Amino acid sequence: MKTALFDIENWREIGATLSRNKTRTLLTAFGIFWGTAMLAMLLGGEKGLERKLMKNFEGFATNSAVFFANRRTVSYQGFNKGSGWSITFKDIDAIRQLDGVDAVATTNSVGSVTVSAGKHGTSAQVQGADHEYVRVFLPKMFSGRFINESDQVNARKVAVVGKNIADKVFPGRDPVGEFINIAGIYYKVIGVAGQEAEINVGGEKLDDQINIPISTLSRAFNLGDVVGGTMMTAKDGYTPTQLKPRIFRVLRANHPIAPHDDQALFFFDISEQFAMVDKLFSGVNLLALFVGIGTLIAGIIGVGNIMWVIVKERTQEIGIRRAIGAKPLDIVTQILSEGIALTFIAGMAGIIFAVCALAVVQQIAEVSFLIGFGQSISIMAIFMILGMGASIIPSLKAMKIKPIEAINDK
Amino acid sequence: MITLKDINKTYPGIVPLHVLRDINLHIDKGELVSIMGASGSGKSTLLNILGILDNYDSGEYWLDGVLIRNLSENRAAELRNRMIGFVFQSFNLISYKDAVENVALPLFYQGVGRKKRRMLAMEQLERVGLAERAHHLPGELSGGQKQRVALARALITNPSIILADEPTGALDSKTSKEVMQLFRDLNTDRNMTIIIVTHDPGVGEQTSRIIRISDGQITV
Incomplete structure (x- = not known):
């Protein structure tokens, strides 16, 4: 008997189903493609920007300050305002x-x-x-x-x-x-x-x-x-x-500098600049994460939505399949596998696209914009899991379709 | 082949609908039977019960020596797959699969390998005279051809019975005759048990026995 996700026959059937419904498949795939690409590009772009800025500080002690003598701004002990020291x-x-x-x-x-x-x-x-x-x-x-x-x-x-x-x-x-x-x-x-x-x-x-x-x-x-x-x-x-x-x-x-003449010494605290850049990047990081998660959710809702429409559209087909011997689990497996297959292929394409885009930016910016292998794998994994999660409700709906509907739905 | 004993079926609701009342029926192996009745007579419900697509409330339904009662969804699907071949009025082919893939589909759910599936499906298509149309999509076939593909699909698992629901309902009179001829040939050549639900007296005449149903009861 075949029920497993790892059945070659199953995948052939899924491949056939997906390739015969090109528009539908492409639309769904595009949502996932764009979601992964956006997320990967955001994360890569943010890291790259940070690397680019941090490169400015390389080989530079950070807890430091620059100072030098300025002109006096207050006359003191016979030295006029504006005199140097x-x-x-x-x-x-x-x-x-x-x-x-x-x-x-x-x-x-x-x-x-x-x-x-x-x-x-x-x-x-x-x-x-x-x-x-x-x-x-x-x-x-x-x-x-x-x-x-x-x-x-x-x-x-x-x-x-x-x-x-x-x-x-x-x-x-x-x-x-x-x-x-x-x-x-x-x-x-x-x-x-x-x-x-x-x-x-x-x-x-x-x-x-x-x-x-x-x-x-x-x-x-x-x-x-x-x-x-x-x-x-x-x-x-x-x-x-x-x-x-x-x-x-x-x-x-x-x-001889007046006690309240604070302008007579130029003092620039670099560590404050560092702290500012650091804060800035925590902000950018948070923003990237926020936008990324937003894109992710939008993509996943899109997948779930389209899977839902697909199931509605295929009510009769599913009814027929049930009538000629498909078990409820066969139907769930089919819908889930289609979701997973789509998510995997489109997600892969999205990450490859993002990596290519980042590589172009990298050429221009001369700093590494690449996201790590582990990071791209986790983006994929998150997308696969969420894609599957989004397909679960439609597939359960599909499972509930009675074979009678194949006959009544004329 | 088929024995129904005191089958009752009521659709629950504010006004419960008692659609089948004490149905008793026996159909032998190799019979070509038609079930006739007006719409609302309960003939579709009877067909659904015979096809293990629906449950009944009381009584017994024996199909080929198996008691069909309170089956799980999985067991019902398995029995449908192995024992029953369906032919529907609107053909119910999967539109994006070509003829041979449609015919082979029941075997997919039996776990038969792709090559063997296609081989057996081609055999069935040859039998219904559509071998040269094997790679056409349903949309590219005429009504009669679609119904022959559906028949090939019904036959591929070598079922105990063929259940046909208004098989000629969507066909013109000429193709109706051709399809009915096919049913009759199947019945005589292969001793196949065939049950045709119809409201067309012309179709009923071509079967060896007519079971008339009205108001949920068998009248003849």
Whole structure:
């Protein structure tokens, strides 16, 4: 006897039924196709967008803040409103001592200068960085190392060359150990660096810069003890905004700034931006889920609806089948199997369509928009189960059709 | 072949309808019988009971030695499939299946494999003279051809009886004669027990026995 879902004869019968009613089959299939495609595209699109945005922050300590000296906005101790001031190495040393401060990377830069080695030369921005730079910016090292504390304390004439600069000045070779002429002074190359993050603080990306110890920069370019932009990271349990008053207290102790002149220090808390993006994506995620579930339900109701209509339309056929010997279970199996077969094929097509669409977006956006294999399988599984659930009511209705109806329904 | 003993059937309702009253009937194997009566006489209900499509309230119905009473849906379906071949007035072929698939369908519910089904179905179609129309859909066949396909479908399970409900009701007089001839040939050549429900006296005359029913009772 045959009753099982796994009977080849059964599937042949279902295949025949579905293929002989093309319009009906196509309409039902389209609902499911669109539902799965929408859900897969929504989920993939949302993930891709998140990846795309997060790529901007790659290689970047997140619990961090940028600060630098602004002009005074309040006249104080003989310094007029609008006069400038500068953060110095002394301030930085004091800030490093503060509770809750993890690392302070301070930089200063001179504009574009000529750099060369042998026959090759170019112009590049030269930045002074200290040994804590690597703890905040997480540069990507192609070879060698970044500036360390010893380089900084001893003001060594060493340079970390950006990847793009290295390619121009030392074409086709690893420059570590060689010398590079920067504005007339020779520096030993200790590393080649680049960055993964899209954002950068102050000037060029690391790939297009040359970094030398900030102490060396100050001497070579006569910058005194003044530093430029500073970036700090907070220890776990602290936020940069919490630390801002402490940092300001240190700076006010060393510089004549009015007690209520909060504008004299530019302070930008990156962790707040992160939190915002994070919140934004929880929102987007929720929206995608909401819309996705909506689409899913609409698709499933569509399937159930069409199956219902199909059963009504086929009342006589089902009656005939019952009259010539189909058992109630045969009819339920048939209607359910048709629903499952349709859901499976159309759902597959929907996911394949979505993957293709996401692949095109991926080509343009240069970030992975693909949904995982497991995720697509679960979308399929959810659709199969719901598709089956939606077919149950119509199939039970079909089961109740009496064979007499085949005769009476003339 | 068929024995009915004191069969009663009432359709419940605000005014209960007593459609069959103490029906007693015996039909032997190989008989060609017609059941005649006006509409509302109870002949359709009798046919439904004979075809195991409906239940009766009291009495006994023996079909080929099997007592047909209080059967489960599954058992009823199985008995219909194996013991009864139906021919309907409106043919009741499945419109999207071609002739050979329609004829083969009862065997599908017996779990017969596809190849064997098609082979047996072709045999039956040849028997009713429609082998060359095997791959036509019902919509592409004439009324007489459709009824012959339906007859082939009724015969494929080699049933104990053929039940025909107004088999010529939708046919013109010429094709009616052809179809009736087919029934008669079946009866004489294969000793098939055939019961035809009709209100057409012309059809009744061509059978060996006429059972008249009126107001739920057999009058002859």
